[in-house]
Amino acid sequence: MKHLILAGAATAVFALSAGVASAADAPKCGLANGQAATGTPINIGAIVSKTGPDDFSASAQAAKAYFDCVNANGGINGRPVNYIIGDDQWSPEIAAQLAAKLVDDEKVVAMVGNSSFVECAANANSYAEKGVIAIAGVGVPRECFTAWTYAPLNAGPRLSTLAVAEHINKTSGAKKFVCIAPNIPNVGAWACDGVTVWANENGAESSTILIDPGSSDATSVVLQAASMSPDAIILSLPKGVMLPVLVAAEEQGLNETIKFGSAASGYSLDVPGALGEAWNGRFVVNMEFQPLDAETPDNMNWRAVMDAHAGKDVPRDTFAQAGYLSARLATEAMLKLDPAKIERDSVATALSEVKTFESDILCAPWYYGAELSRHNANNTLRNAITDNGKWKTVSECAAVNDPELTDIRAFEATLR
Numbered sequence: 001m002k003h004l005i006l007a008g009a010a011t012a013v014f015a016l017s018a019g020v021a022s023a024a025d026a027p028k029c030g031l032a033n034g035q036a037a038t039g040t041p042i043n044i045g046a047i048v049s050k051t052g053p054d055d056f057s058a059s060a061q062a063a064k065a066y067f068d069c070v071n072a073n074g075g076i077n078g079r080p081v082n083y084i085i086g087d088d089q090w091s092p093e094i095a096a097q098l099a100a101k102l103v104d105d106e107k108v109v110a111m112v113g114n115s116s117f118v119e120c121a122a123n124a125n126s127y128a129e130k131g132v133i134a135i136a137g138v139g140v141p142r143e144c145f146t147a148w149t150y151a152p153l154n155a156g157p158r159l160s161t162l163a164v165a166e167h168i169n170k171t172s173g174a175k176k177f178v179c180i181a182p183n184i185p186n187v188g189a190w191a192c193d194g195v196t197v198w199a200n201e202n203g204a205e206s207s208t209i210l211i212d213p214g215s216s217d218a219t220s221v222v223l224q225a226a227s228m229s230p231d232a233i234i235l236s237l238p239k240g241v242m243l244p245v246l247v248a249a250e251e252q253g254l255n256e257t258i259k260f261g262s263a264a265s266g267y268s269l270d271v272p273g274a275l276g277e278a279w280n281g282r283f284v285v286n287m288e289f290q291p292l293d294a295e296t297p298d299n300m301n302w303r304a305v306m307d308a309h310a311g312k313d314v315p316r317d318t319f320a321q322a323g324y325l326s327a328r329l330a331t332e333a334m335l336k337l338d339p340a341k342i343e344r345d346s347v348a349t350a351l352s353e354v355k356t357f358e359s360d361i362l363c364a365p366w367y368y369g370a371e372l373s374r375h376n377a378n379n380t381l382r383n384a385i386t387d388n389g390k391w392k393t394v395s396e397c398a399a400v401n402d403p404e405l406t407d408i409r410a411f412e413a414t415l416r
Contacts, residue, residue, distance in 0.1 A: 032074070047087075048113075054239065060113040060115060060137065063137060066324050067083045084106055103126070103127070108132070112134075115322075118184070141185070152322075154318070158191045158193070164286040175203065177206040180225060192236060222245055235266065242265060255278060266285040267288070272388075281386060288378065290382075298361050333350040353370065
């Protein structure tokens with residue numbers, strides 16, 4: 001199958017207590033012993049939306065970088081990770097075919113670092129039926145956050161979109177919003193509905209525009225949004241679709257009269273420079289994780305891993321942070337197992353027992369929550385604004401006020 005990319009790569013998670021890389025150090029991964037793993041490979045899979053309206057594969061590419069680092073440092077107690085990435089081409093049918101190949105033919109012990117707009121809806125049920133846990137880097141559709149064995153490291157488009165709307169409301173008094181999102185089942189409408197529900201409960205209002213990410217006209221879209229006379233336009237779009245909308249907004253002078261915000265898909269190191277001076281201080285994004293340039297131990301280790309094991313063309317963005325974390329978490333869990341007994345059942349048990357996964361990249365410790373029927377552990381987020389060609393953090397970690405999190409918040413209360 002041409003859309004299946006085979007990549008022999010290993011990633012291991014390191015214990016924070018053992019030390020992490022400084023900006024000048026080599027990355028710390030797995031056993032950190034500098035010895036290449038030579039044992040029997042452990043198959044781990046990932047499915048991404050790479051070929052299509054936008055390349056959404058940064059999460060798995062970062063996970064691969066971490067697994068490569070692990071393989072070069074002892075592997076999983078001597079066993080390398082064979083990391084197999086499949087490109088679903090934004091097609092649910094191809095996503096299902098890839099999952100069948102990875103789960104049934106390649107016998108993967110888990111899925112790690114997934115990032116797709118269609119994969120969760122296509123495969124979440126089959127993963128649960130076959131005892132496969134997916135520690136996704138980036139969940140997008142609602143099904144990624146409502147499945148028993150699917151647990152993303154990111155917050156998801158609904159929380160990320162709502163968080164930036166809340167911030168704009170708090171800092172500017174904006175009361176009338178337009179949310180623009182892709183017309184993909186359980187993605188765009190679900191994400192924008194979070195803003196609508198919050199707005200209705202807080203004396204504001206919000207309208208939704210859903211677009212075809214592969215064929216929409218950016219100027220028509222932004223003019224349609226502007227015709228609703230909003231105080232703020234919130235974009236819940238993949239970066240490759242989002243940037244043309246912002247360019248069109250600038251051409252119409254809308255960036256000078258309307259507040260613009262974006263879900264975490266807009267948080268990438270290259271975005272402020274790509275937008276230019278006209279957007280200085282005028283574009284707010286939700287970050288989901290630590291600032292990309294933060295000089296904290298694990299964030300610096302993420303950058304060191306990327307510099308050592310990922311090409312310069314692989315984005316250094318919030319989704320790459322998520323992929324790194326997913327691979328680190330999976331490695332850490334597997335390192336606790338007898339290497340001779342690493343199989344699907346034992347890995348599923350180890351992953352489901354993760355109750356406190358810590359990283360300075362996260363606002364709060366991440367947990368699997370085996371007692372829950374769904375997973376959305378990353379729900380405390382930050383925001384940033386364009387500032388002279390860079391990002392400036394403008395809010396610290398804050399819980400997102402989404403009524404859909406009622407069951408999650410109740411569970412978290414039992415962990416304290």
